[in-house]
Amino acid sequence: MAGASEGLKNSxxxxxxMASLEYKENVPIIDDETSIEQFxxxxxxxxxxxxxxxxxxxxxxxxxxxxxxxxxxxxKVLEGDQLPLGYAGQEIYVNPAKARSFDGEDFAxxxxxxxxxxxxxxxxxxxxxxxxxxxxxxALKKAFVSWxxxxxxxTNITNSLYNGAYIDEYNYTKYIISSAYKQxxxxxxxxxxxxxxxxxxxxxxxxxxxxxxxxTPSSKFNAWxxxxxxxxxxxxxxxxxxDIVFILRNDIRSKLDVNVLxxxxxxxxxxxxxxxxxxxxxxAYKDDGTQVYDGSKIIGMIADKSWFRIKTQDMFLDTxxxxxNRTMQYYLNIIKMYxxxxxxxxxxxxxxxxx
Numbered sequence: 001m002a003g004a005s006e007g008l009k010n011s012x013x014x015x016x017x018m019a020s021l022e023y024k025e026n027v028p029i030i031d032d033e034t035s036i037e038q039f040x041x042x043x044x045x046x047x048x049x050x051x052x053x054x055x056x057x058x059x060x061x062x063x064x065x066x067x068x069x070x071x072x073x074x075x076k077v078l079e080g081d082q083l084p085l086g087y088a089g090q091e092i093y094v095n096p097a098k099a100r101s102f103d104g105e106d107f108a109x110x111x112x113x114x115x116x117x118x119x120x121x122x123x124x125x126x127x128x129x130x131x132x133x134x135x136x137x138x139a140l141k142k143a144f145v146s147w148x149x150x151x152x153x154x155t156n157i158t159n160s161l162y163n164g165a166y167i168d169e170y171n172y173t174k175y176i177i178s179s180a181y182k183q184x185x186x187x188x189x190x191x192x193x194x195x196x197x198x199x200x201x202x203x204x205x206x207x208x209x210x211x212x213x214x215x216t217p218s219s220k221f222n223a224w225x226x227x228x229x230x231x232x233x234x235x236x237x238x239x240x241x242x243d244i245v246f247i248l249r250n251d252i253r254s255k256l257d258v259n260v261l262x263x264x265x266x267x268x269x270x271x272x273x274x275x276x277x278x279x280x281x282x283x284a285y286k287d288d289g290t291q292v293y294d295g296s297k298i299i300g301m302i303a304d305k306s307w308f309r310i311k312t313q314d315m316f317l318d319t320x321x322x323x324x325n326r327t328m329q330y331y332l333n334i335i336k337m338y339x340x341x342x343x344x345x346x347x348x349x350x351x352x353x354x355x
Contacts, residue, residue: 040144075173078308239304248300303346
């Protein structure tokens with residue numbers, strides 16, 4: 001029977017290295033001659049060792065698999081820093097100071113109060129999810145039939161526990177755009193359907209113009225005044241070119257030549273590919289796959305990365321052993337914030353304006 005793969009061998013031996021003395025005394029080091037029976041026998045015989053192995057399976061081995069086999073969320077680059085636990089739920093922006101003419105005779109101005117134009121937007125933590133997985137003694141026994149079965153078992157746990165979480169992250173990020181469009185809380189640029197080459201060219205020219213305009217201080221491309229029309233002053237923002245992202249539906253992206261795009265944006269092709277992100281659609285779905293929102297009118301978006309206010313407050317595992325049915329329960333907990341910024345530049349391209 002074939003031995004353990006090098007990756008599995010290193011993972012399991014790494015667990016043993018960090019394990020308790022009881023575990024080390026009973027579970028052998030895995031080398032090319034070690035059989036799956038030799039390795040599994042003490043784990044299945046002793047409850048304490050079995051529980052320690054299952055704990056390490058999730059905390060260490062699955063995490064190693066997670067690094068190589070997890071779903072790679074292309075929108076992950078839009079996520080910001082970790083949220084502090086005492087996060088107050090608000091973000092502050094201070095408009096640039098207004099100039100005044102110098103007057104050498106203005107002695108009274110020394111004591112005048114010059115108010116700063118401070119804007120506040122309120123954010124909320126709106127994702128608090130658990131991703132559960134159960135490991136039973138029976139499932140573990142089946143996994144110990146061969147090294148291949150054990151590796152498949154670990155991969156399946158990885159897929160269940162982490163892929164579910166990261167696929168949801170991808171969808172939640174797309175929903176920020178869909179929600180902003182649906183609620184008309186973003187700057188929306190209506191364009192013609194991209195049915196032919198001339199329409200595609202006009203679209204790229206429009207995107208190129210916005211790419212350039214984003215880099216100049218302006219109040220035209222953030223949604224502060226649109227969402228808060230009673231505020232006396234708009235917000236002036238600008239975006240550095242390296243922080244501008246161009247998000248497009250896959251069917252649109254597939255029609256665009258990379259060299260043409262690079263030329264249009266005057267960016268090296270390698271750099272451009274880091275700033276263009278393709279997504280499958282902008283629809284919204286329930287957990288059962290039922291569509292709750294049709295986002296087909298949305299073509300894509302050009303935005304400052306900071307338009308996406310995505311932050312993680314916590315990500316941790318809870319576990320407990322259930323002696324009633326001899327299973328180990330694991331819950332991957334994710335607490336995050338998914339919002340859009342009224343302070344940052346962002347324009348959604350759509351074939352129709354929201355109703």
